[in-house]
Amino acid sequence: MLAYIVKRVLRSILSVFIIICIVFVLLRMLPVEGYFGGRYDLLTEEQRQMELYRMGLLDPVPVQLFNFLRQLVTEFDLGLSSRIRVNVPVTTVIADRVPISVQFGLISVAIGMPLGMALGVMMSRKKGGVWDKAGTGYVAILNAVPAPVYMVLIQLYGTMLLGAPLTFRFDSPMSRVLPIITMCLPIIAINAFWMRRYMVDEINRDYIKLAQIKNVPTTTIFFRHVFRNAVVPMTNLIPLSILGTIWGQIIIERLYSIPGMGGLLIDAILARDNALVQALVIMFSAIGIFGLLLGDLLMAFVDPRIRLHKKGAAR
């Protein structure tokens, strides 16, 4: 087990390193305006070259990459923002936005995931039954309708019916209700979908039949054998979907003017804030890899076939 964890962690670190290198090299191709903020047009060509030289941007790319990595590791320095918040370290810019996204994301996942899994379980109990049909309809509609459509509709009618505020305010709990409901909908759908699928897989297993043969009560079989085993592949999904919910709410955060992470990358790209774009792209990929890692570790924790595998190899 320990060997497996160490190996898996090392592999993830290697992946992150490779991604940083690739992203860094690619982003060297961005137009250099992005490093000057609003001053680009005011400077002469010589002044621009001076400034680029001072920032080390005229060095060969490998040297730049090495300096970047050194600063990242030693001081956790990802450079300065040039347009979104002028001359503020990008780590600060990002850190200020993280808590609110984390808050919304975690609450939505905490509500949506159990609901989705419960719906999936209900759907799996009777194939073609009322729950199954209703649930399948829900998943299908939610996937077929473009997300902005139902998001806007919820905002429109939600504010009318519930009297909830149209935009987010830190001091108003009510203003969090509609964004959270909106975030929950796809979480419920995806979890219900996978849960149902894994439950149905399990129900048809031979060992469920053997449990019946050995006279285990139906509800006990359902929870102790079917549900327990169906959760295993779900655990692989959980970390990534949590992280995705936290960082991925671009439209919803825009709609309700929530100062979260979601819109930041787009803002940075539009504003040509090179250092911030670079930091965000690296961060998103690192988070993705971290999510996969966490999923695999959780899976190893619940599945003895991985946990006890002598060579510690991933299956």
Place this chain on the structure above:
Amino acid sequence: MENNRKVLFSIKDLNVKFSLRGQMLHAIRGISLDIYEGESLAIAGESGSGKSVLMKNLIGLLDKNGRIESGSIMYNGKDLAKFKNEREWRTIRGSQVAMVMQDPMTSLNPLKTVGWQVSEALRYNQNKRGNEAKQCAVEILADVGINDPERRYNQYPHEFSGGMRQRVVIAIAMACNPRLLICDEPTTALDVTIQAQILQLLKELQAKYNLTMVYITHDLGVVANVADRIAVMYAGDIVEIGTCDEVFFNAKHPYTWALLSSLPQLGERKSDLFSIKGTPPNLFFGVRGDAFAVRNPLPMAIDFLHRPPYFQISPTHKARTWLLDPRAPALEPPEQIESIKDI
């Protein structure tokens, strides 16, 4: 075999139908069968002949789209064919009837230890829990030939080989302490060398616990050593039933002849392996006459018109074929099966 033994299960004129894609499939077509206490009965037939379906009726595990159309299954004064809900079936499952399934690689829960799975059976059938259950489970594991059962108790199925897993499945069945053990092709998924060991184990357990056994198989060779009686099924019906010797050496039904002819014989190099031409009848449509007539190399006109009744050959041996009617021409069984001397 003496005829006055106690009947454990008595199946009478059982008809089972499945609804499949809006059509009715007549899977069991009027079977009557007595299972005697302490005997070992083999049910042989090709895939789809209904042998598994027939036995699933004894344990209430018929697939959801199937139902008993008519007939009765008497056990202990109760008619299992009338059972409606899980509560009634739970009085039978495990403690009265247990089953060993075909594929040991998939019949154990991969996330639970082997010992836990045996203990679970003890808990729901013998009401043993905790340490008592563990002790008992270790004993049973030793009983089915698993070395070092204390250590093995805490291991997971993936740490066992196929043969060892089948022993665990058998241990689970034994932990239920049943009166009837149904073995649904218990050796099909195993290596040939392991097959013999597993059959030997089942035989020993039967003697030790005075079990009644039913073997479901498509391989007559497998059951020759373990079965007292053999019932040959074809198209949802028992076409011939008799003691092991009677079916092997004095078979009367053309289908039994064909089955026996297709057994490979050691040391016979002369000819290709015999195979039965054609396919079994489609049970979506009614079967007229003798179901085997269309594949029978020498059918009689009446085979296509009327379903043959059973003709009693000896007190323990009967077959459903018009060949046994006094008016039928004498027909000798094919020579291939003459060479079957010992199996």
